[in-house]
Amino acid sequence: MESNGLIYLITHRDNLNEAFKRVKRNKGAAGVDAKDIEATRQYLKEEGRTIIALIQTGKYKPSPVKRVEIPKGDGGKRKLGIPTVTDRVIQQAVVQILTPIFEQTFSEYSYGFRPNRSAHQAIEKARAYIDEGYHYVVDIDLEKFFDRVQHDKLMSLVANVIKDKVTLKLIRNFLQAGVMENGIVSVNREGTPQGGPLSPLLSNIMLTELDRELEKRGHKFVRYADDCNIYVKSLKAGERVKQGITDFIEKKLKLKVNEEKSAVGKPIARTFLGVSFYRNRKQTRVYVPKKSKAKFEAKLKRLTNRSWSISMEYRIHKLNQLVQGWFNYFKIGDIKKYALKIDSHIRRRLRACRWKEWKKPSTKYRELKKLGIKPNDAWRCANTRKGYWRMSNNPIIDQALNNQYWENQRLKSITNLIS
DNA sequence: TTATCGTAGAC
RNA sequence: AUUGUCUACGAUAA
Numbered sequence A: 001m002e003s004n005g006l007i008y009l010i011t012h013r014d015n016l017n018e019a020f021k022r023v024k025r026n027k028g029a030a031g032v033d034a035k036d037i038e039a040t041r042q043y044l045k046e047e048g049r050t051i052i053a054l055i056q057t058g059k060y061k062p063s064p065v066k067r068v069e070i071p072k073g074d075g076g077k078r079k080l081g082i083p084t085v086t087d088r089v090i091q092q093a094v095v096q097i098l099t100p101i102f103e104q105t106f107s108e109y110s111y112g113f114r115p116n117r118s119a120h121q122a123i124e125k126a127r128a129y130i131d132e133g134y135h136y137v138v139d140i141d142l143e144k145f146f147d148r149v150q151h152d153k154l155m156s157l158v159a160n161v162i163k164d165k166v167t168l169k170l171i172r173n174f175l176q177a178g179v180m181e182n183g184i185v186s187v188n189r190e191g192t193p194q195g196g197p198l199s200p201l202l203s204n205i206m207l208t209e210l211d212r213e214l215e216k217r218g219h220k221f222v223r224y225a226d227d228c229n230i231y232v233k234s235l236k237a238g239e240r241v242k243q244g245i246t247d248f249i250e251k252k253l254k255l256k257v258n259e260e261k262s263a264v265g266k267p268i269a270r271t272f273l274g275v276s277f278y279r280n281r282k283q284t285r286v287y288v289p290k291k292s293k294a295k296f297e298a299k300l301k302r303l304t305n306r307s308w309s310i311s312m313e314y315r316i317h318k319l320n321q322l323v324q325g326w327f328n329y330f331k332i333g334d335i336k337k338y339a340l341k342i343d344s345h346i347r348r349r350l351r352a353c354r355w356k357e358w359k360k361p362s363t364k365y366r367e368l369k370k371l372g373i374k375p376n377d378a379w380r381c382a383n384t385r386k387g388y389w390r391m392s393n394n395p396i397i398d399q400a401l402n403n404q405y406w407e408n409q410r411l412k413s414i415t416n417l418i419s
Numbered sequence B: 001t002t003a004t005c006g007t008a009g010a011c
Numbered sequence C: 001a002u003u004g005u006c007u008a009c010g011a012u013a014a
Helices: A003-008 A013-026 A038-054 A086-105 A121-130 A149-163 A167-177 A199-215 A235-250 A290-304 A311-331 A336-357 A361-372 A375-383 A395-418
Strands: A065-071 A078-082 A135-143 A180-183 A184-186 A218-226 A227-231 A263-265 A278-281 A284-286
Touching: A003 A038, A003 A167, A013 A038, A013 A086, A038 A086, A038 A167, A038 A284, A086 A167, A086 A199, A086 A395, A121 A218, A121 A227, A121 A284, A135 A235, A149 A167, A149 A199, A199 A218, A199 A227, A199 A235, A227 A235, A235 A263, A290 A311
Parallel strands: A065 A180
Antiparallel strands: A065 A078, A135 A227, A135 A263, A180 A184, A218 A227, A278 A284
16 A cells, blocks of 8 residues: 555545544543534534545644543542544544554454453453463553553554554644643643543554563463453462563553552452452352442442332333343353342342332323323233233333333433523 | 444453 | 543344
């Protein structure tokens, strides 16, 4: 491909449309220009051609990102950098073109932020390593990885693969867009914004360097984003590997290892992607640690809480989804027994709810009719005991509830608009 | 094939 | 109250 072809692929109509659709689907908030997705659609209709021309000549300057802090699970805060909707679309367009190119250069042991790869596969790989006799794990965690990426180092890695100067310039401009905090724009010499569609790809480009080094040294490892686990046969080997890799990361990649979160130990003592491992006589198995279970049970409580002001049917619908989603994620683990326990637990709670709300079929009948269910169906449903708390719903009712839900959402957005 | 919803992991 | 991105999976509707 000739060296200037790439930017035209990126700014191609179809690619940009595809990118816009993706950004819209995520329903994200506005950036510093306060333009939401609808407003941006208008804006792009009018200014699109100019912007494309600016991009193609390497003169496009992205807006700074909006600083938002969200609480993390462990009490800390996560600093997000939210680009303008326009910039998210452009970044998305870049990602769509660059991903297939860089995919070919990535390591087979890297699982985070990549198409057709999931946390499950990473967990399964780790489990296999332990099964093979690597009974110790070196867990390496990078400190504020996204905030510390060195621009020059990163750009040189990108330039190894991408030869198009204009595209390189565009990426660099995104890295240097700056941050808007309390109305003041500050420049950033390092880091890539958490919240930009481009950031995950850049993180993988950066850390592929680490993958290559680990492969070169012949280590058994799995990497998910900045969470890197190396499996070894003894504690002593683990300590040695940890030291060696820490040196490599800090000297060659110019990144910092988080000493507090990194450690060498038995897999059972550590959690990886929300699960832990233990060995029985024959094999290594995956289990769900208490912390994840507690999180799930908290959600369960919230949904079965009597003070929730939503209809019973809808509540069941939600519960069904919760259980299904959760079970699905942890089906790789040894949680069958736990799932069964949960199931009976839910049924018990739902039965308790039922008596409070719909003791009489006639009440339920009225309720169902209000949802727009045909009298015949409503009557049948109101009179079947099972229908009250069954985990999978009657499709007719499901549909009606769905409609009601959307009607509620619509009303809510209107009232938000007025007040 | 395209939308809507949900769960989980990561930053 | 405010709240971004990536990925995988599941359910539903045309």
